[in-house]
Amino acid sequence: MSNDESIRTGFYVCHCGHNISDVVDCTAVARYASTLAGVMVSRDYKYMCSSPGQELIRQDILEHKLNRVVVASCSPLLHEHTFRNAVAAGGLNPFLFQMVNIREHDAWVHADRAAATAKAQALVSAAIRRVALHKPLQATRAPIHPDVLVVGGGIAGIHAALTLANAGKKVYLVERQPSIGGHMAQFDKTFPTLDCAACILTPKMSAVRSHKNIVLWTYSEVAKVDGYVGNYTVTVRRKARYVDENLCVGCQECIDACVFKVPKFPDPFNLGMSMQKPIYIPFPQAVPQAAVIDPDRCIQLKTGKCKKTCVEACADRKAINLNQKEQLLEIKVGSIITATGFKLFDAKRLPEYGYGRYPDVMTTIELERLVSSSGPTGGELRLRSGKPPTAVGFILCVGSRDMRTNRWCSRTCCMHSMKLAQIVRERTGAQVTVFYIDIRAPGKGYEEFYDRSLQQGVQFVRGRVAEVSDCALSPDEAGKLVIRVEDTLAGFVRRVPLDLVVLAVGMEPQADAQEMRRILNMSCSAEGWFLEKHPKMAPVSTFTDGVFIAGCCQGPKDIPDSIAQAGAAAAEALALIDAGGIDQEPNTAYIRGEECSGCKSCISLCPYAAISFDAEKQKAVINPALCKGCGTCVASCPSGSIGQNLFEDQEVFEEINGVLDYV
Amino acid sequence: MSDMNWQPRIVAFFCSWCTYTAADLAGVSRFRYAPNVRIIRLMCSGRIDPQFVLCALADGADGVLIGGCHPGDCHYAEGNFKTFRRYRMILRLLADMGVAGDRVRLEWISASEGERVKTVINEMVERIRALGPLDIPGRFAACDSEILESADAIRLPQCKETHDVVPEVVHG
């Protein structure tokens, strides 16, 4: 024991209802702990994290003059904070505490009661030995820069940015497309209310543009993030748009004047179902209302040999700047909200559905554009032959709930398809059949929406479609697309002739999600969605403090859920900013001056340049404000003269000894 | 230690950000794995001093498992590269000491790879089971008593004549 005061440890083992006690014999653990050196009180209790549980700790500290506390319960990543606060409430330094994980690392992963109890005891022994060496520590408080960066200008990013801006915070909204709006901007109507998507989205988009607290950078990407919670330095790459968005008034005269008389390049907003020119405005409601020039298509930018009729047409406004260069801008923010969205499953990956082969097999998003009044056909639904459809089929779960592609449910496709099914019936009177595995309509008003689809005469056939083909086996199949499906309710294989097949493609993580994850130091789930800190208790936080997630980058969700999550992320960022600072784990490394031999081997190891060399004293010095507490230097010091608060060598050695104590 | 009841004892050092979190996820997902591994949390795998590994083996562990974030994903940018270098060194050290290198294993396991924690731990336990007990404390003890015995053997004839102080055998 390091100091003169004698160690008086209180030990508590939590049953966690039955979660722990079903597998670990908690009474035996408490009995065992009571035999260990320094343990004055040893208790087991149903719920240590509850207020009576915490109160128990506080009372015992006072009554038994405890100077160390150990709690064996769930993961420290979940409740270390809770118990440190309880310890502090008893008047003890919160770092004279150690937590033992006997739920996630023991009770939940083992079935053998004896082995699990022995493991719990070994882990408890480690913690009790370790805690005796703990020193009182002080958490340092890092200030929080009040500005926030929101990455992604879809509905989630827009909502988060507006919420923060309305609360008076300065927000940088960075969107990689030339306009904000995201996927929602492509929708015609939204379920279950069937209200016009543009009518609810575009006012928010213009509010972003005009908000005095929002700096909107479209056609821009986050290139680099340095720093830590409260103090991030972000480099944003602003791609050259070749049009000054502050000078452009969106009059489109340049587009009319372009030397390409007719648009001939596929327009991504309409998924290539309409054409655009090299200079274009992404879609009619785009924000900012400013033209963009595609450098791969503009003759001037490619060859330097164009008449530059666009510049002429722009005339005095002088908005077009063909010499514009990509810019790297550096900003300082305290927190970051990631709302980078999703990408749609590529239907070509399932060749049996004939997407890309049969012109009248399309995806839900293509149909969405076709029925939209601002779409390529002005909202008129026509087959590629020009005729109106008479029989339309929707195939659900394309690239979702499928072991061959993606296992997850994309959550929106049932509702999305039923919405389109209703619209198609309403507009064309065509017969509509939905081929489904299960209809998932769990939201508010969603089941009613399903009922409404049934009332409107939409047919539902339960079964995963085997193939879509154009080979007719009977006269009524001639010239049609034929779906072959096992109707699992009727119990036989059907052939259904249709003239339009719509594939309800699922959601996938963005192609560059991994890159983004690295830039922001986040984690991804195995599927590639950004990982929340806790699926229930911290659904918009990440493992990196000050970085929050919202919308579909965290997993498939619909518009209401994306907005709710965006609001939550904004609230978390606000809480952080308004707290004025954040307590940082005091796990910094320090040099024991007398022992340092001045070999400098630690200096180059530090990724944060926190170690410098005091030439006069010939010793290394660690700046605690820069040290992040990884401990790499500690492990490598040849003379063992670097210590790390909370993770001292001796503490770890005691733990090693402890876990090897067999009981 | 009687071989009948012997069970592999493995000490694991996991970084808090990835592998420890993955082990939490394994718990949340209720993946069942062998109960022979004791996990010690460190902030980064870069904190793992080779002494920790040696100490664990010297104190009776039959194997040591090191877990960190995938290369490029370390929460502290590059701690795990240092770990990797040290791991190579530890393997050489173990080889010199006559300890089978596969008693110490390094694995990169990200926060989302709960299932991998299960697989790696189960594999590790099986591997150590196949290798049998390492029992360094037992070997030290055996070594000590051997020295004691030979000390006795040396002492007996010599001590008859003189009544010199017998050199004390220091216990390891």
Ligand code: FES
């Ligand atoms: S934090 Fe996981 S290896 Fe560094």
